Amino acid sequence: MKNRGVVAVLVAFVLALPALAQTSSTAQDQSTAGQAMQSASSTTADQSGQSLQPLQPPAREGFWGRINPFARKKYVQRQVQPIRDRLNELDELTASNSKMIKDVDTRAQQGIQLASAKANEADQHAIDAGNKAQAAQLTANQANTRLTTVENVVGNIDQYKATNQTEIRFRPGQSVLSTNAKSALDDLATPLKNQKGYIIEVQGFSSGHGTAAIAVSQKMADSVVRYLVLNHDIPVYRIYVVGMGNAPVQTASTDEHRTSGGRVEVSLLKNDLEQLSAADASTAAAPAQQQ
Numbered sequence: 001m002k003n004r005g006v007v008a009v010l011v012a013f014v015l016a017l018p019a020l021a022q023t024s025s026t027a028q029d030q031s032t033a034g035q036a037m038q039s040a041s042s043t044t045a046d047q048s049g050q051s052l053q054p055l056q057p058p059a060r061e062g063f064w065g066r067i068n069p070f071a072r073k074k075y076v077q078r079q080v081q082p083i084r085d086r087l088n089e090l091d092e093l094t095a096s097n098s099k100m101i102k103d104v105d106t107r108a109q110q111g112i113q114l115a116s117a118k119a120n121e122a123d124q125h126a127i128d129a130g131n132k133a134q135a136a137q138l139t140a141n142q143a144n145t146r147l148t149t150v151e152n153v154v155g156n157i158d159q160y161k162a163t164n165q166t167e168i169r170f171r172p173g174q175s176v177l178s179t180n181a182k183s184a185l186d187d188l189a190t191p192l193k194n195q196k197g198y199i200i201e202v203q204g205f206s207s208g209h210g211t212a213a214i215a216v217s218q219k220m221a222d223s224v225v226r227y228l229v230l231n232h233d234i235p236v237y238r239i240y241v242v243g244m245g246n247a248p249v250q251t252a253s254t255d256e257h258r259t260s261g262g263r264v265e266v267s268l269l270k271n272d273l274e275q276l277s278a279a280d281a282s283t284a285a286a287p288a289q290q291q
Contacts, residue, residue: 152272160199160269164188168224170262172207175219177227185224188268189232200234201267202241209246216262218243224264 166188168181177185192198204221206213221241228234 160271162267163270164268166266168220168264168266170220170264172262174262175216175223177223181224182227185227185266186232188266189228189234192232192234192268197272198238198268198270200228200239201265201269202239203265203267204241204243204263205245205247205265206262207246211245214243214245216243217245217264220262220264224266 166184168177168184170176170178170181202221202224204217204219204224206216206220208216218241221243225236225239225241228239229236
């Protein structure tokens with residue numbers, strides 16, 4: 001009897017060892033699972049802003065309660081599956097937050113690029129405004145220069161200066177222009193085409209005395225004027241003609257003498273209008289060169 005009791009005690013002890021080990025392992029798994037469920041629940045609530053209920057262990061766990069010495073793989077998977085689902089939700093939430101952060105960063109970069117483009121455009125507008133201001137200043141300077149030139153021209157409008165002079169010789173008793181005389185008049189009148197601010201002074205001299213000499217000198221001067229008007233389209237109002245007759249002439253040696261033959265002195269006189277025309281041409285050419 002004593003041997004049977006001892007054997008029974010040993011058998012019972014051997015059978016109890018797996019149960020104790022299973023109980024310890026199951027309790028540890030359940031404790032770990034509970035902590036994981038609480039951590040996942042709190043993290044999910046913090047990330048999503050929504051209060052998710054923590055996972056609750058099942059109220060009943062079969063015939064053995066919390067201690068199941070004969071737990072299998074399917075039992076363990078069934079117990080762990082809610083935790084896996086919650087972890088999957090957490091991964092999805094993390095991916096969604098990452099996508100939102102990436103979208104925000106993309107919009108921020110686009111905003112920075114747009115602001116930079118606007119700043120560059122503003123700089124370009126400032127540069128254009130500066131260029132326009134410089135152009136306006138240049139125009140003002142040119143207008144001031146032109147005004148000064150016009151004032152000088154208007155002040156000296158009646159001040160003519162001799163620029164060219166030629167002498168036309170005639171044979172005694174004749175008033176017909178020779179070939180050399182026509183050539184000399186051509187050289188004088190050809191450059192005057194389309195010019196302004198000039199007059200031509202024609203003075204006729206002849207030998208003799210009194211009114212007869214004056215009439216002859218006037219006739220020779222008229223032949224010169226006629227040639228200039230008909231052959232070179234010189235306006236009549238620009239020509240001043242006078243018959244001097246046998247009036248004394250001042251020479252380079254300051255000695256006065258009377259002419260000994262028929263001749264006509266043609267003098268070209270100009271004022272500052274030519275200078276004003278040249279200034280207008282240069283002013284008009286300056287903007288064209290800038291463009």
